[in-house]
Amino acid sequence: MIELKEVTARSRHSPKVELGPVSFTLETPASYALVGASEDGVGLLLGLLAGSESARKGTLTIGGAAPTRRKGVAHVPYVPVLPGELRVADYLSLAAKVRGEPEADPRERLAALGIAPLAARRIRDLALEEARAVALTEALTSQATYLFLAEPLVDLDPRATGRVAEALDARTSAGAFVVFATTSPEDARTLGREQVHFHAGKLVFRTTRDEAWTPPLGPVDGRARLLIRSEGARFLLAELASDPTFDEVHGQGAELKVTGKDPIAMARAVAIASRRANAEIDLLTFETVPPVEPAS
Amino acid sequence: MLARVPLLRLVRSRALWVIVTGWTILVLGAAVLHKRHGVPHGTDDALDLYASFALPWLVFSVVGFALADQSLGKSGEALVVLGASPARVALATVLVTMGAGAVVGAVLGGATVLLAHGPGDPPLLVDTLQTLAFGGVAGASYAALMLVGASFVGGPWGRGLFALADWAMGSDYGFGACLTPRAHLRNLLGGEAPFDLLPWESLGLLVVLGVAFAVLAVQKAARTRV
Numbered sequence: 001m002i003e004l005k006e007v008t009a010r011s012r013h014s015p016k017v018e019l020g021p022v023s024f025t026l027e028t029p030a031s032y033a034l035v036g037a038s039e040d041g042v043g044l045l046l047g048l049l050a051g052s053e054s055a056r057k058g059t060l061t062i063g064g065a066a067p068t069r070r071k072g073v074a075h076v077p078y079v080p081v082l083p084g085e086l087r088v089a090d091y092l093s094l095a096a097k098v099r100g101e102p103e104a105d106p107r108e109r110l111a112a113l114g115i116a117p118l119a120a121r122r123i124r125d126l127a128l129e130e131a132r133a134v135a136l137t138e139a140l141t142s143q144a145t146y147l148f149l150a151e152p153l154v155d156l157d158p159r160a161t162g163r164v165a166e167a168l169d170a171r172t173s174a175g176a177f178v179v180f181a182t183t184s185p186e187d188a189r190t191l192g193r194e195q196v197h198f199h200a201g202k203l204v205f206r207t208t209r210d211e212a213w214t215p216p217l218g219p220v221d222g223r224a225r226l227l228i229r230s231e232g233a234r235f236l237l238a239e240l241a242s243d244p245t246f247d248e249v250h251g252q253g254a255e256l257k258v259t260g261k262d263p264i265a266m267a268r269a270v271a272i273a274s275r276r277a278n279a280e281i282d283l284l285t286f287e288t289v290p291p292v293e294p295a296s
Numbered sequence: 297m298l299a300r301v302p303l304l305r306l307v308r309s310r311a312l313w314v315i316v317t318g319w320t321i322l323v324l325g326a327a328v329l330h331k332r333h334g335v336p337h338g339t340d341d342a343l344d345l346y347a348s349f350a351l352p353w354l355v356f357s358v359v360g361f362a363l364a365d366q367s368l369g370k371s372g373e374a375l376v377v378l379g380a381s382p383a384r385v386a387l388a389t390v391l392v393t394m395g396a397g398a399v400v401g402a403v404l405g406g407a408t409v410l411l412a413h414g415p416g417d418p419p420l421l422v423d424t425l426q427t428l429a430f431g432g433v434a435g436a437s438y439a440a441l442m443l444v445g446a447s448f449v450g451g452p453w454g455r456g457l458f459a460l461a462d463w464a465m466g467s468d469y470g471f472g473a474c475l476t477p478r479a480h481l482r483n484l485l486g487g488e489a490p491f492d493l494l495p496w497e498s499l500g501l502l503v504v505l506g507v508a509f510a511v512l513a514v515q516k517a518a519r520t521r522v
Contacts, residue, residue, distance in 0.1 A: 012521075052377075052522070071379030083374040084364070085304040097297050098378040 002026040007058035031178040033192030041201040042181040050075035050148040074144035080135030084124030109141040129155035140167040149180040224263040228256040232279025239273035298388035312361040327412035342412040355438040362393040367450035369520025386517035394436040401435020434481040440509035447516035
């Protein structure tokens with residue numbers, strides 16, 4: 001069981017990102033999606049659960065104990081930390097030994113996500129998306145009871161999506177808690193049995209896959225919010241900031257968040273701005289705007 | 297198992313091999329030249345180059361490559377996230393790095409004496425074996441000292457600051473010099489003794505310093521949040 005009581009925290013790496021107070025309980029082994037952008041605190045919450053971040057107040061327990069780096073926990077942050085000197089197959093063997101698990105054939109483990117050809121590659125020679133796939137494979141094919149994953153489907157070969165879902169189902173059927181952070185409601189629906197939505201560091205609502213809930217595409221509470229991810233975000237920001245279609249335009253790194261009243265007009269304005277700024281858009285998704293007042 | 301990552305960092309780094317080869321050529325070249333030209337106290341001059349410059353800089357590089365230029369705690373993060381104990385990961389890294397420092401110090405010191413040995417020096421075998429042993433202990437002690445610095449700050453700054461302190465304090469002959477590998481190695485190789493210590497006392501203190509620095513480095517790294 002994972003339990004948070006009145007937890008507040010501030011990110012070590014991005015002091016502007018704050019969380020809480022947040023209280024909720026994940027009682028049964030299943031796949032849980034923490035939905036929100038990084039500034040909503042979902043990445044920070046994932047770090048708290050994995051023991052890489054510290055809570056300022058409140059209590060957080062994982063299986064009745066305080067969260068720490070330990071053998072039953074697998075944490076895959078957005079940029080995974082892997083030993084670059086090792087070959088992928090050697091890393092998987094070493095990881096199994098460190099975790100105290102029986103050693104399985106690394107190629108078979110990698111085949112779970114369709115990346116067996118990476119086995120002989122040295123980790124430092126991998127692209128980020130390949131390294132992420134290796135770290136994800138290690139976590140999904142380990143025997144860890146608690147898996148904390150950041151954006152498990154981002155940058156992944158689209159054909160691997162079904163394999164990830166299958167692997168998650170296998171892990172949760174074996175009694176594991178899988179908690180993943182995502183900005184994408186679609187990924188949350190695909191992988192999460194339950195979704196926990198965050199906004200500005202607060203838990204706003206929880207819903208389950210079985211409730212067949214779909215995120216509203218139209219304005220909720222009078223406004224719609226659009227999340228854009230692009231390497232040319234700063235050029236897009238300059239274009240969008242002067243567009244009256246948008247009430248608010250916020251940018252952080254490669255991410256932009258824009259709010260407005262008319263989602264159709266917003267989508268059209270983003271398409272025009274993308275052409276003008278010559279900025280390729282990697283992700284464009286309407287986010288769920290809280291339909292109810294934030295509750296802790 | 298936990299030692300594998302720092303070991304591979306050392307063995308598979310071409311840049312480190314280039315640095316080691318460069319210093320070796322410089323020191324051994326100086327030893328050969330001194331002997332060929334019959335320079336008086338040629339062995340002492342060659343050993344001075346080895347002990348004052350080559351060994352500290354070599355160990356500085358060894359520590360940097362073993363830690364992948366990160367802090368000691370951070371360098372083991374890839375294993376800690378898998379559930380390994382931070383203290384055990386740090387200890388494994390410290391032992392590998394001290395071992396590499398010892399090998400570098402012993403081999404280069406022994407080879408220097410072997411090549412520079414002159415008629416006025418002690419018997420060749422005894423002199424070579426002694427320098428081999430003293431160089432090994434000093435190399436390990438230097439590595440432990442710089443690992444303490446690297447347990448605070450990553451990059452060259454932490455270990456560089458402690459190397460600078462070793463140079464500043466160890467070049468003296470007072471009590472402060474007793475806390476540095478530099479002064480004890482100088483004493484062991486026939487130079488001026490710090491605080492009038494006998495050579496065997498310096499050897500003992502060099503071992504004690506190495507162990508104490510290693511313990512400090514592991515403790516600090518184990519508390520580092522990664």
